[in-house]
Amino acid sequence: MPQISNKGKLMPASPIRKLTPFAEGAKQQGKKVYHLNIGQPDIETPEVMLNAIKNIDFKVWAYTQSEGTLSYRKKLVEYYNRANYNVTVDDILVTTGASEAITIAMQTCLDSDDEVIIPEPFYANYNAFAWMSSVKIKPVLSHIENGFALPPISEFEKLITTKTRAIFICNPNNPTGYLYSYEEMVELKNLCLKYDLYLFADEAYREFCYDGSKFYSPMHLDGLDEHVIVFDSVSKRYSACGARLGCFITKNRKVIETALKFAQARLSPGMVAQLAGEAAVDTPQSYFDNVNKEYTERRNMLVSSLNKMEGVYCPNPGGAFYVVAKFPVDDCEAFCQWMLEEFDYDNQTVMMAPAAGFYSSEDAGRDEIRLAYVLNKEDLANAMICLEKALKEYPGRKTVGSLQIGVES
Ligand SMILES: Cc1ncc(COP(=O)(O)O)c(C=O)c1O
Incomplete structure (x- = not known):
C-alpha cells in the first residue's frame, strides 16, 4: 500500500470533534445530546x-x-x-x-x-x-x-x-x-x-x-x-x-x-x-443588538450556573461565545467521554470540549473544559442541570476545597 506522509501522520486532530463518535453512540442509545462543544451558533443568519x-x-x-x-x-x-x-x-x-x-x-x-x-x-x-x-x-x-x-x-x-x-x-x-x-x-x-x-x-x-x-x-x-x-x-x-x-x-x-x-x-x-x-454588510444594527443581548443572557446564565456547582470555577468573559471553566476532576477528557458513554440524566447528556487540546504546553488545561453557549436558554439550562448531576455522580471526581478559586457571576 502506498504510504502516508509523516506530515499527514503527525497532523493534529481537532479536539473539538474528537469525541464525536461517543456523541453518536449516545444518540444511537436514544439520548439527547446538548452540544456545547462546537462554535456552531443556533442564531439565524441575517x-x-x-x-x-x-x-x-x-x-x-x-x-x-x-x-x-x-x-x-x-x-x-x-x-x-x-x-x-x-x-x-x-x-x-x-x-x-x-x-x-x-x-x-x-x-x-x-x-x-x-x-x-x-x-x-x-x-x-x-x-x-x-x-x-x-x-x-x-x-x-x-x-x-x-x-x-x-x-x-x-x-x-x-x-x-x-x-x-x-x-x-x-x-x-x-x-x-x-x-x-x-x-x-x-x-x-x-x-x-x-x-x-x-x-x-x-x-x-x-x-x-x-x-x-x-x-x-x-x-x-x-x-x-x-x-x-x-x-x-x-x-x-x-x-x-x-x-x-x-x-x-x-x-x-x-x-x-x-x-x-x-x-x-x-x-x-x-x-x-x-x-x-x-x-x-447592510445587516441592520438591530440584528447585532438582539444577538448581543441574547449572548449576554446566555453567558450570564452559563457562568452563574457553573460557579454554583461545587468545585467548579468559571471566569466571566467579556466577549466571543465561549467560556473555559475549571472542573474538580483530574482529567477532563475522561470526564467528557464518560458523560457521553456512561451518563445520562432523564435520557439527556452534554458534549463539551476538553480544554487540553487548546494548549500546546504538555499537561496544561487537563482540568479545564471549553463550553460554547450556542444553544437557546432553555437547552442551556437543561444542559447545566445535566452537568451538575454528572459531576455529583462522576467516579473520578477530586475532593473539593483546594480548587475553589473564587466566584464571579
Ligand atoms: C478564533 C477562530 N478563528 C478562525 C476560525 C475559523 O473561521 P472560518 O469559519 O472563517 O474559517 C474559527 C472558527 O471557529 C475561530 O474560532
Missing part, C-alpha cells in the same frame, strides 16, 4: 444575506478575482471604515474563511521552523495551520485565575529568538472569551515594534463584546501598518459558518502582494458566498 442568494440569476458559476470581487471588497471597506480601520480595497484579500487567511499569512510571513508566539489556550486549529506551514508555535501561558488576561510582556520576551517572526492573538478570544484592553494592545504594539515582529490578529469574534466594553483592534494603533495582519470571517458575525468566507487585511504592500500569489494558486473564493457577504 435575512439580507439569505435574500441575496435566493433566486440569483447567473448563467455561468464562474471564478472571481483571486483577491475577491471588487464590489465585495468595496463593501468590506465600508464595513471596516465604520469601525475606523481606515483601509482601502487594496488592503483586503478575500479568503475561504478565516482559516485560509491564517494559513496564507503563515506561508507568506514565516519560513519553515520560524516561530510564532501565541498566548494559550488558543483556537486549537492554530496547531494544525502551523503544522501545515511547518511553523513552530511558542505558547505563552495565560491563567484562569485572572480570567486569561494577556500574560506579562516579559513572558513573551523570554521566548523571542532569532527565529521569532510573529505574535498571534485572537480577540475576543476563542476559547477563553477574553477581550483585550487598549493598554494590552499598546503593550503588544511596543513589543512588535521593538523586535520587528508581525502582529497577527484573529478578529472572527469582533462583533461579540459584552457589558458595553469596547473592542480594540491593532488596526486602531498608529505606527503598526507594516506589522499588522487581521484575519476575519463572516462565520460568526452573521452566523454563516457554511458560507466559508473570510478575509486577510493588511496595509503592508509587500505582504499583500506575496499573499496574493498564494491566493492565485487556489484560484478564487466562492462567487455565491461573496454575493451573500456583500449584502451582509
